[in-house]
Amino acid sequence: MAIPKLKVTKRGARELSGPGEVIITKVGFGHNYETDMERASISGVTSIASFQPTVTQEGDYQIIDVTFDNENTGKAQYSNTFIKTIAIIAKKGASGEEFILYGGSDLQGVHVQPNSFGAPHQLLQFVFKVRLSGDANITVQASELPGLATADSVNRVSETLGKLKSDSPEELAKALNVTSVADLMGTLVTEAPLDLDNLATPGMYFFNDKHKATTKGINSNFGFLIVASNKKGALGTSGHFTWQVFITTSGNAFIRYRINTNQWMVSAIANGTYFTSLLSRLGLDEWAASIKLKECPSGSDLGAFISSRDIPVGLNIIRDHNAPVKDVFVWKINGTIAKMFSPGPNGSFLVNSIDNGRIGTWRDLSQPLAPLVSTGQFATYLRSNAVPVGSVPVKDSTTGAFGTVTKIDNNNVFFTGAMRKQGKTYQVAFAIVDGIVPSAFTEWALT
Numbered sequence: 001m002a003i004p005k006l007k008v009t010k011r012g013a014r015e016l017s018g019p020g021e022v023i024i025t026k027v028g029f030g031h032n033y034e035t036d037m038e039r040a041s042i043s044g045v046t047s048i049a050s051f052q053p054t055v056t057q058e059g060d061y062q063i064i065d066v067t068f069d070n071e072n073t074g075k076a077q078y079s080n081t082f083i084k085t086i087a088i089i090a091k092k093g094a095s096g097e098e099f100i101l102y103g104g105s106d107l108q109g110v111h112v113q114p115n116s117f118g119a120p121h122q123l124l125q126f127v128f129k130v131r132l133s134g135d136a137n138i139t140v141q142a143s144e145l146p147g148l149a150t151a152d153s154v155n156r157v158s159e160t161l162g163k164l165k166s167d168s169p170e171e172l173a174k175a176l177n178v179t180s181v182a183d184l185m186g187t188l189v190t191e192a193p194l195d196l197d198n199l200a201t202p203g204m205y206f207f208n209d210k211h212k213a214t215t216k217g218i219n220s221n222f223g224f225l226i227v228a229s230n231k232k233g234a235l236g237t238s239g240h241f242t243w244q245v246f247i248t249t250s251g252n253a254f255i256r257y258r259i260n261t262n263q264w265m266v267s268a269i270a271n272g273t274y275f276t277s278l279l280s281r282l283g284l285d286e287w288a289a290s291i292k293l294k295e296c297p298s299g300s301d302l303g304a305f306i307s308s309r310d311i312p313v314g315l316n317i318i319r320d321h322n323a324p325v326k327d328v329f330v331w332k333i334n335g336t337i338a339k340m341f342s343p344g345p346n347g348s349f350l351v352n353s354i355d356n357g358r359i360g361t362w363r364d365l366s367q368p369l370a371p372l373v374s375t376g377q378f379a380t381y382l383r384s385n386a387v388p389v390g391s392v393p394v395k396d397s398t399t400g401a402f403g404t405v406t407k408i409d410n411n412n413v414f415f416t417g418a419m420r421k422q423g424k425t426y427q428v429a430f431a432i433v434d435g436i437v438p439s440a441f442t443e444w445a446l447t
Contacts, residue, residue, distance in 0.1 A: 005103050006086065006128065009037055012100030022092050023198045025234050026050045027066040027126070028099065029112075030085035037102045045087035045099060048112065052231040053088075055201045057190050061131045064088060068124040070114050083110040088128070091198070101130065192225050197264065200229045200242040213246065216256060217266030220248035236261055245269075293319040293327070303359025306330055306338050324386050326350070350388055361409055364388035371395045371402060378430070379437040382413045401428050401441065411435040418446070 028046035053066035068083075085104035091097045112122060192205035196216055199205075207213055209221040229242040235258060244256040253269040296305045298321040305311065306318065316330045324344070332338040338354040342362075349366040352359060362385060371393035374381035378396045381387065387394065387407055394415065395402040403417015415430040419441075428441040 006088065006101045007037070007103060009100060009102050011038065011098060012090075012102075021194050022090050022100070023193060023195055024053060024055050024062070024064060024088060024090045025097055025198070026089050027053050027064065028085075028087045028089055029068060029083050030087070030104075031081045031083065033084045033104045033106045035106075037104070040085070040087070040099075040102060040104075042087075042089060042097060042099060045085050045089075045102065048081065048083060050089070050233075052200060052229065052234060054203065056203065058129070061129050064128040064130055066126050068112065068122075068126065070112060070122040081112065083112055086126070088130070101128075189224065196244070198235060199225075199227060199244065200231075200235050200240075202227050202229050202231070207246075213248075216264070218246045218248065218254050218256070219252055220250045223248035223250075293317055296320045296322065298322055301359070302328070303354050303357065306332060306340075306354060306359075307335055307357045309335075323384070344388075348388065348392075361389050364390040364392060373397050379432060382407070382415065382430075382432060383410045383437075385410070387413070399441070401430075403428070 026046075028042065028050040030045040030047040032044060032047060034040040034044060049068070051066050051068065053064045056063045056065070084106065085102070087099040087103075088101040089097050089099045110124065112124070189204045189206055192207045192211060193199055194211060196207075196211055196213065203226075205225040205227065207221070207223060207225050211221065213221050213223075224247045226245040226247075227242065228245075230240065233240040235242060238260050241259040242257065246254045246256065248254070254266055255269055256264055256266045258264045294311060294316060296302050296318055300322070302318075302320050302322060306316075311318070311330070311332060313332050313334060316332060318328045318330055320326050320328050320342075326342045326344060328340050328342045330338050330340050336354070336357040340352045340354070342350040342352075344350050344364070347366055348364050350362045350364055352362045354360070372387060373395045374397050375386075378398060378401075382394070382405060387405060389407050389409065391404060391406050393402070394405045394417075396419075399419055399421075401415075401417050401419035403415055406414045411432065411434055413432040416428070418425060418427055420426075421443075425446045426441075427444040427446055430438060430441050432438070
């Protein structure tokens with residue numbers, strides 16, 4: 001199960017000579033050994049399958065990590081074969097693909113079977129450490145196959161599982177190797193390759209003005225970049241898709257994606273200003289950690305307050321300090337039109353609107369669960385905004401009269417009810433018409 005040793009091809013050396021960045025596109029696996037590697041074709045070295053690798057930078061070296069997955073070999077024309085050739089394929093600039101590193105052996109290689117023939121799922125991981133330079137000074141190191149377990153690795157896994165079962169924080173820390181995880185997190189973000197159009201290697205990167213992201217539809221030349229790919233085939237081919245998520249230093253986020261044979265597309269996700277504004281409209285602070293309502297001061301006209309530029313178009317929550325104090329949910333359509341509702345005390349539900357910048361009269365669409373009680377002169381109370389438009393139960397705190405108020409507006413109010421006076425029960429009525437207030441109740445003795 002030896003891995004074929006990779007060597008640089010002459011045409012690969014020619015490809016590397018001269019200026020420009022070499023982009024590794026895929027790793028090919030073939031079943032035919034070609035003694036003359038200079039005559040080998042890309043179709044020949046990928047006769048079994050090809051996979052897009054994950055490429056990371058480690059000093060002067062590039063770490064090429066590729067997983068052979070027999071579920072992704074399609075309907076291959078082989079049922080039982082061996083990997084005899086491996087080629088690392090790359091391109092530079094606008095030139096076509098070329099394999100720069102090639103290895104093979106006529107001996108029996110790694111045995112593979114396609115999943116389409118009913119073989120079990122097979123994953124083989126290959127890791128190569130490659131140094132590429134313009135003078136064709138190339139160094140290649142190949143790792144073991146992690147997918148092939150050894151006795152030592154099995155024992156190490158068993159030991160780790162035992163530590164994970166422990167209740168000891170120290171043992172858990174050892175098992176998880178917290179220090180190594182912290183070191184890994186510090187190396188996750190690397191500088192992105194200059195050629196963003198061919199960046200499909202999953203990972204986290206940073207970009208700067210050298211990458212000219214603004215020419216790709218991104219509004220900033222600085223920020224971070226997250227790449228996700230299904231790693232099926234290569235960019236621009238059927239069945240492949242890659243996402244590039246840009247988070248810029250200006251606080252904006254964009255997604256750049258390429259699906260199948262389509263060209264790159266860019267879509268704005270959000271920006272910090274918009275997100276903060278949205279939270280504010282919902283009555284939250286910029287961290288969504290606490291309620292931060294817009295406040296309409298007592299004595300200020302609520303209609304004018306909502307119509308002002310302080311209240312953005314859309315959904316808002318406002319604390320109105322005018323009597324009765326209430327929390328108002330506002331759907332602002334534009335600067336002069338808005339719809340409002342306010343859940344009130346005792347189960348009341350108030351609605352109102354702003355048309356042409358002028359606020360209307362609050363109307364109660366529900367029946368309060370308990371009567372409203374006047375806090376002073378009965379007529380003044382009935383004409384105030386404390387009593388909503390509609391039909392509601394009301395009690396006069398001065399005389400003890402209680403009944404139902406039918407209110408058209410603050411100048412047209414009718415009350416009918418009953419009260420006890422001097423040991424007798426009276427039916428009473430009180431009507432305010434066109435703002436004219438009677439001096440007393442009209443009374444009818446019932447007993």
